[in-house]
Amino acid sequence: MAECHPVGFQWVMEAKARGAKVFHIDPRFTRTSAMADHYVPIRAGSDIVLLGALINHVLAGEHDFREYVLAYTNASVLVSEDFRDTEDLDGLFSGFDPETRTYDPASWAYQGVEEEAASGQSGERVEGGRHHAEAARADQYGSGGAAAHPRPHTDETLSHPRCVYQVLKRHFARYTPEMVEQVCGITAEDFNRLAEAVVAGSGRERTTAWVYSVGWTQHTVGVQYIRAASILQLLLGNMGRPGGGILALRGHACIQGSTDIPTLFNILPGYLPMPHAHQNRTLDQYLERAAGDTGFWGNKRSYMVSLLKSWWGDAATEDNDFCYGYLPRLTGDHGTYATVLGQIDGIVKGYFVVGENPAVGSSGGRTQRLGLANLDWLVVRDMTLVETATFWKDGPEIETGEMRPEDIATEVFFLPAAGHVEKEGTFTQTQRLLQWREKAVEPPGDCRSDLWFYYHLGKRIRQRIGDDEIDRPLRDLTWDYPEHGESGEPSAEAVLREINGTGPDGRALSSYLELKPDGSTRCGCWIYCGVYADEVNQAARRKPGREQSLVAPEWGWAWPLNRRILYNRASADPEGRPWSERKAYIWWDAEKGEWTGLDVPDFERDKPPGYRPPPGATAQAALSGTDAFVMQADGKGWLFAPAGLADGPLPAHYEPHESPLPNIMYGRRGNPARKVYNRSESPYNPPASPRFPYVLTTYRLTEHHTAGGMSRTLPYLAELQPEMFCEVSPELARERGLVNGGWATIVTSRAAIEARVLVSERMRPLRLQGRTLHQVGVPYHWGWAGGGVVTGDAANDLTPIVLDPNVYIQESKASTCDIRAGRRPTGRALLDLIEEYRRE
C-alpha cells in the first residue's frame, strides 16, 4: 500500500500512531513492510491456505463473534443434501462437468430450494446458476450476488451437520499452521502471531480491516482470495462496522468509477447485468434472471427502466419494452483476452484503446501485439505516444524479424488526450467516494477530453447515418449536452445530472428509492442517484474534515446515498444497540422510531429491529429488521455462497496454473474451472518444470504508473527508477551467478527479457516441502519506446494468459520462470533461446 497508494497510506500511519497493529503479508519486503509492525513473507499464489488457516483458527477455537454470526450471516442455514465438498471429492465440489470445465451450482443451493423449483416457482434460483456458469458469467448477478431463498431452513444451534457453520468447519479443517508452513512458507511462529492479533483485534470493542491491492485479484483463484477474506471478516464480525471491512485498493484514480459506470463488457451501469442474446430476449425475461426478487435488487425493474429512459428518452415507452431491444447483447466471453485472440483469428476488426497500453500492460505482450497487427483499424487515445500506437514500427517482433512494418495492414489513429487537470469531472475512488475536480488549464493543441471525444464521435456518426432501421437506436439516443468553449466541450455537470436522474417534473432526483418501473423517472446509474440531489453537484462539496464529524459526510459524495460504510446496520446488535460505545456507528432510536447515527443508515430508516416480513413480500419488504446485508436476496452475509460463483461455494487452495510445486492440499493441481487458452502464440510453462524452477511475480513501484505512459515520459519520475530491473535474493544470485547492478535474462515459454539486477536480502528464499524456493520480482513499468526518456523490456511479455473464471483477470502475480546471468540475445537468436526453453 505504501508502494502503490502512498497518499492513502498516510491513514495507516495515522492508525499506527494511535496504536493499530499493522501486518504486511507479501512475497517481497516492500516499503509497506518497512513501516509494518510485522512482515510476513509468503509464496505468491498460496494466500487461500493462509486465510483458510485463519478461518480454521477462528472456528476451531470458537473465536467467532457468535451473536453477529447468528444474526447477520448464513451460518445457520442448511445446505442441500446433494452438496459435496472438496473433502468428499478430493478437490472438486459437486456439480463439476469435466467436458466443459464448468460447475452446475444446483447442488450448492440451500435446502428446500429444490422443492420450490419443482413446483415451478422462482426458476432463477436453480436454473439461473447453471446458465450463468455455462459461459462463466457469474458476474451476471451484478453486485447483488445470486438469488437465494429469503427464508431458508436453519439450525440456530449451529450443530446440524449440513448447516453452513459445520460445512465450513469440515471444509477448513485441513487448513492448519503446518499446511501454512508447507504451502505458503510462513513459519508457525509468524502464523500464530498473526492469528492471535486478528482474533484479539476483533469483537465488540475492536475491529480489524483487511486491505488488498489489485495484486490479490491477479490469480486464477483471485475472486476466492477475496471470498476467503470475507468469510474471515464475517466470522469475526468485522463487516459493516467502523474500522472493519475488506478494502480493495484499486489500481487507478477512477477504476472504481469505471466499474460503476462500466467499461466492462458484461455489466451495465450500476452493476445491472448485460443482456444475453439468447437468454434475455425481452425485458421480462431479462429481469427474471437478473438477481433476486427480494432485497434491494428486487427493485431491478425500476433501475433498468430508468436507465433505458435515460438513454432513449421519449422513444422509450412501455409498448416497446422501453427500447430494451436496442441494447447490445452478449453471445459469450467478450473479455479483453478473448477479444485479442479474436483479433488474431480475424474476427475482431477494429479496436479502441483509451488510456491503456496493452502492448506493454497486459499479460502475454506478444499475443497483444499479434492481435493489434491483424486489425483493420486501431484508435489509440493517450497523452503520450504509447507502445500500443507504435508497435508496428518499433515493437520487439520487428526487432526479431517476426513482423515487418510493410506487412502490417492495421491503420492506426493516434488521438491526443487531455490529462486529468485539463478537464472537469469526477473521480470515484476506492471508498465509492465521488470527488469533483475542476479544469485547471486548457488542454494543449488537439488534445481533448474523453467526454469530448465520445460526444463528438457520437454526433458525427449520427449526422452520417441514414434512415436504416438498424441505426434507429443511434437516432433515438438522447445526445444533447450543452457545449462550451471553442472546442465545443460538453458539460460534464450535465452528464453527472443525467446520471443522477430526473423525476416526472424534470427535477433532479435525490434517492434511488424514488425510481419508478413505469417509465416516469430517468436515471443513468441507479447507485449514483442523489449525487445531484437538490440540483446541487454534491460531489463538489469540500467542507474540511475539521469542520464536521469524523465521518465527514460533506466531503464529496459516496454511493449509495452518501453512505460511507456499506451494510452499516451490522454496526448495531440485532436489537439495534451499538455493539459497544467504542464502536458505536448506527443505532435504532426507539423514541423517534428510526435508525440514526454518524453515517447514513444502510437500512430503511423506519424499519424497526423487530420487523418480520409477511409471506410473499418482495424487494426490501422481504427483509427482516435484522437482515443487515440488504443487497442480498436473503439479507445475510454469505459464509457459503449457494450460487453466483463459477468455481465453488467456498474457497479452496489450488496451485497457480504455473507452479513449481504440487498441490499437497488436494488431488487437483489448479483451479478446475480456470479459463485456459491453449494457443501457440502464448504457450504455458509445464507444471513443476525443472526448466522454470522459480516463482515469478510482477508489481508496481511508487515512482512509476502502470505501463509507464504517464511516468516514463516525465524526467522527474523516470530518473527515480530509470531502468527495468529484477529483484533477487543473495542466495538466488549465488545460485545463478547474478551480480548486483549487472544484467539478467528472465525466460518463460512466452518471452525472454533482460533486466538490471538488484540483489537484496529483502527477497527471502522460502523453505517449504523440503526444499528452498526462490521468487523473482519484476516491476512492469517499462517498454521499448512510448516516447519515454527511459526504456526497458516489458515484464508482461513473460506472463501467461490464464484467467480467473469469475472475472477473467489474468494470473500475472504467480507464474514460473528461469533466470540467467547476462543480457538477452537479440534478433533471431532471441527466438531460438525461447524455442530452446519450450522444447525441453
Place this chain on the structure above:
Amino acid sequence: MSERMGFFTDTSVCIGCKACEVACKEWNGVPDDGFVFRATSYDNTGSLGASTWRHVAFIETPDSWLMASDVCKHCTHAACLDVCPTGALFRTEFDTVVVQADVCNGCGYCVPACPYGVIDRREDDGRAWKCTMCYDRQLGGLEPACAKACPTDSIQFGPLDELLERADARLADLHANGRTEARLYGEDPGDGVGGDGAFFLLMAEPEVYGLPPDPVVTTRDLPSMWGWAAVAALTMAGATAWTRFGGR
C-alpha cells in the same frame, strides 16, 4: 527578522515515496539529474547536489529498510555563507540560507566549505545551487513544496522552536515504545554548526545515512586563524628587522 523557520524530518515515518524530490524539482524548476541505475537499493538519486535538493536515502539492514529524506541543513553557522565573496549567499528573514542565482559568479568557494557536502555547482552554468527552503513560497505564506507533498508528515515545516518541541515529544514516544535506536540529529545548538535549521529524527547512527556524526563549520577557526596570522606576520616582521638591522 521573523522567527526562525525550519524543517523537522522524522525518518521513522518516511515511506520512501520520493514525493519530496519530485515536488521540489517541480516547484523550483530544478533539472533532472541523469538517468542512472545505481543498484543501491531503491536510491537512484545518489546524493544531494546542484540538481537534487531533496534526496531520499534507502538503507537496507538485515531487519529493516531505512528511508530518510536529506536536505540542506540551513546551519546556524553557515560556512557557505561565510566564504561567499559576492554576497550571492545570504541569510533570509526566515533565518534560512539562500543562494541568489543572479548574483552567484560560480567561484565555487562554498562547495568545499559545506561540512555536509550539500551545495554544489551545476556543470553547465557553473553556478552554485541548493535548497532555498522554498524562499519564494515562504514569502507567499506557503510551506515548502517538499513538506506540502509529504503524505505521512515525515517532513514537517514550521517555526524551529515548535518543531524542536514536537521532535522531543516524538522521540520520547518512540523511546517509550522500545525504539531506543531513535535519536535526533542537528537539533543541538551546541554542535559544530550551532545547530541546524533542518534537523532530523534518525533510526540509526548518522553515518548509516551518510551524514557526518560531528559536523563542524569549516570557518570555525577563521577568527583564531586571523589572530595566528597576525602573530605570524609580526614575528616575520621582527625577524626581517633583525636580519636587516640586528646583524650589523
